[in-house]
Amino acid sequence: MEAIGDGTSTAGIKSKDPFLMMRLSRAEYKERVRWTEKLRPTRRCVKILKDRFPSHSQSTLLSIYSLEYQKWIKRTFSRHHVPHVIESYYQRYLSEAKAQPTAPVLLELANEVDLSPALMARIILDRFLQGQDGGMPSKSVLNSMLKEPSLIPDQILASNVYQCTINDCCYGPLVDCIKHAIGHEHEVLLWEKLKEKNLSFLDENHLRTMGYDKTPDIILEVPVAVEGHIVHWIESKASFGDDQSHQTYLNEQFWSYWNRFGPGLVIYWYGFIGDLDCQ
Structure with missing residues (x-):
């Protein structure tokens, strides 16, 4: 089996896309990983990486960043998914959203506690729906509201979920679709x-x-x-x-x-x- 990503041809198959020439040494990859560790999973992170590594395509840099960020989330997500932590996030969201109804409260909270904005939106929406229905919401309902925030019966929360979704470059329904x-x-x-x-x-x-x-x-x-x-x-x-x-x-x-x-x-x-x- 051959792993090809550097423009090597299959019976003459080649692409004109310059990013196909990308074959990194392990040391080069580790250098790029060190840079990704400094960044939050927002759309701006790709521009920062592109400025640092101008010879790489945005797609390559985003793919490397996403791979490393997802590894980090898998290592740390459990600490955000403890009942008392979820409740503290939810109560803080309620308090700050009431004080600043137009502010991107959830997005700022996610960045502050080092959690993917889309995953923060999922946690808070899940908690909100539990309070509405008194039970665990079905995954289909939760996923449909994350995909289409206008279905959320609370307009402020809908706006916050939307802001988290469009500003997350690694997780969420928009990323999955892309x-x-x-x-x-x-x-x-x-x-x-x-x-x-x-x-x-x-x-x-x-x-x-x-x-x-x-x-x-x-x-x-x-x-x-x-x-x-x-x-x-x-x-x-x-x-x-x-x-x-x-x-x-x-x-x-x-x-x-x-x-x-x-x-x-x-x-x-x-x-x-x-x-x-x-x-």
């Missing part, structure tokens, strides 16, 4: 490149109709060679490939593809650490 769209966009780009080279292939939709449940994005009907490696399938990842995410993909996807279809190729469109374990 990631889905970008992932599909890169899959389409891959299809177009394969068609340009007259390579015959099956995509996920074709494979599902054939009864496959867990498949890569592309199965090549006639294998090709890439840098001396035979490639039977291609997986498209619209993200940066770091050690942790790559290992997760290996365990959850890539090895099962390898066992079923043989060796394949992974494209990390926003670059990757040069010495990832590709085995």
Whole structure:
């Protein structure tokens, strides 16, 4: 299996996008990680990183930042999700929202306690709905209100939830929607490149109709060679490939593809650490 994100071609597949040339050494990656640790997950953080690393695309920098920020949230989220802590956040929100109804109270609170704004909005909305109904709100109701804050019966809270959602670059329904769209966009780009080279292939939709449940994005009907490696399938990842995410993909996807279809190729469109374990 070959992890490709630096413009290496598959039977001549190349992109004109300069960010595809991104192959970082581990030391270079760690330097960028050190910078991400200083930043909050707001839209402004991307500009700060871009100013510091002008040769990188915004997409690459945002992907690196998101990966590292999500690791940090997983390590620290439990301390925010304790009942007495949630209650203290909620009571503070009520007090400050009453005093300053037009201020971005939740966004400021999230930044102060080092929590993702979208996750803070989720916690406070969940607590609000419990007070309204006297029980735990269903996930479907909670998710629908986070996606469409106008459904929230409290206008001030709706405004605060909206502010948190649009200012969070790592979590929330807006980020999920953007990631889905970008992932599909890169899959389409891959299809177009394969068609340009007259390579015959099956995509996920074709494979599902054939009864496959867990498949890569592309199965090549006639294998090709890439840098001396035979490639039977291609997986498209619209993200940066770091050690942790790559290992997760290996365990959850890539090895099962390898066992079923043989060796394949992974494209990390926003670059990757040069010495990832590709085995």
